[in-house]
Amino acid sequence: MTIETLVPDDPSVASVGGESREFAAWQRSLQRQLAKVPAMYDVMTTAEILEAVSLVRERAAMSQRIVETRSGPHLLRVRPVLGPAGDTHAVQLWMGPASVSPPVLGPAVGAIWDLDSQTIAVPSGIVELAGVAPEEYTPRMSIAELFHRVSTFDRHGEVLDLLYDPKPGAKLQFEAAITDGAGCPSRWRISMRAREDQRGRGAWWLIEDITSPDHPAQAPGLERVGLREAHRRAGTRLAVVQLAHGAISHWLTDPAPWIRWDYLFSPRDVFHPDDRARLVTLSDQVSTGYAAGIVVRTLNYDGGYTPTSLLVYPYPGYSRQPLAIVQFVHAAPGSPLSTPASRTVWQVRDRTSPVGYDDQLRARWGRGSRSL
Structure with missing residues (x-):
């Protein structure tokens, strides 16, 4: 059983036996698991098990306890799942006869x-x-x-x-x-x-x-595969963009190959710093239901910026956030939507410090098949 501890003082069950439990109440789930091991049910309470879980969460270290029962020694094993800062995000709990090897957990x-x-x-x-x-x-x-x-x-x-x-x-x-x-x-x-x-x-x-x-x-369905292939052949590049935050949230098609959007320290760096405020302004217009067009400078894999036309449409589905569907088009100099600041095809940025994880990007490309 996996008990998530993602927020203070409110644990719940994430999964049991590999099956999702969607934040079920831990007390009832723990009682059911304890009832499946009658020998331990007679000598331990849910409160004692919860205390063991709490100690593992606080110490961020695995605990194994042998419990003597009328049916012989039993094992209570509690293993923490750690996050990036060393905090315990969940605990994995197993109980059963000490003579039985615990299952290998994913x-x-x-x-x-x-x-x-x-x-x-x-x-x-x-x-x-x-x-x-x-x-x-x-x-x-x-x-x-x-x-x-x-x-x-x-x-x-x-x-x-x-x-x-x-x-x-x-x-x-x-x-x-x-x-x-x-x-x-x-x-x-x-x-x-x-x-x-x-x-x-x-x-x-x-x-x-x-x-x-x-x-x-599960493999992608026919509609998803077919539409993606059609967009690929047409050269269409679409993404969901958080205009108010100046970041790409999700590529609906293959990513635009002239835009560096991955392995960045900050997702905002996709767009030139001077253009991010323009995206926020555009968000207000799109939220009223109107489409819009704008040319911005997007980061490229050579360390500079490329003018890119954005054709922006309101997100047609339900969302509490001001999402937008954006089509990215490689803009030519002198585009009708261009601004004076965006008419340089390759505007070099300051490269004294890296903008992202370049070594990992090269590994993704296959040991540096493209240059940075």
Whole structure:
């Protein structure tokens, strides 16, 4: 049983026996699990087990306790799931006869979404999960990078609503098929709860690797594959953009190849600093239901900026956030939408310091098949 501890003093059950429980009350679930081991039921109470769970959470270290019963010695094992700052995001609990080897648990890690930086902090242990190559590990990633790894998923709007408006009590659990770039399928279960306290404003996550040969990852449907291929052949580049925050949230098609959007320290760096305020202004116009067009400077893989036309449409679905559907078009100098500041095709930025994780980007490309 996995008990999430993503917010203080309010644990709940994330999963039992590999099955989702969507924040079920821990007391009832724990009583049911204890009843399945009658020998321990006679000598231990749920309060004692909860105390063991609390100690593991506080110490962030695994605990194993041998309990003598009338049926022989039994084992209570409590293992923490750690996040990027060393906090315990969940505990994995198992109890049974000491003579029986505990089941091998799938890897799991904690993560933290920080709204101010719009990044997800992840520990190095995430490389143990299927779908993440060690040479591509970065301590932070954008939500667009996570969504780009997801091959079959349709709850993007719910996720973005929670992340960009982290109200107390908000929580969400979902499963998603993940690809590692080489086409190897895997599956993750993600539980997240909103937080706004002295540790920051955002959401704490629990990520469980639930890849199993008995439950293979679902392949994308015909409509999704067909539409993506049609857009690829037409050269269409579409994304969901948080205009008010100046960041790309999710690519609906293949990403625009002239835009560096991945492996960045800050997702905002996709857009030139002087253009971000213009995106915020555009957000007000689009929120009233009107489409708009603008040319901005987008970061490229050579370290400069490329003028890019944005054709912006209101998001047609339901969302609490002012999302926009944006078509990215490589703008030619002298475009009708161009501004004087955007008419230089390659505007070089200050390259005295890196803008992102360049080594990991090269690894993703296959040992430097492109230049930076």
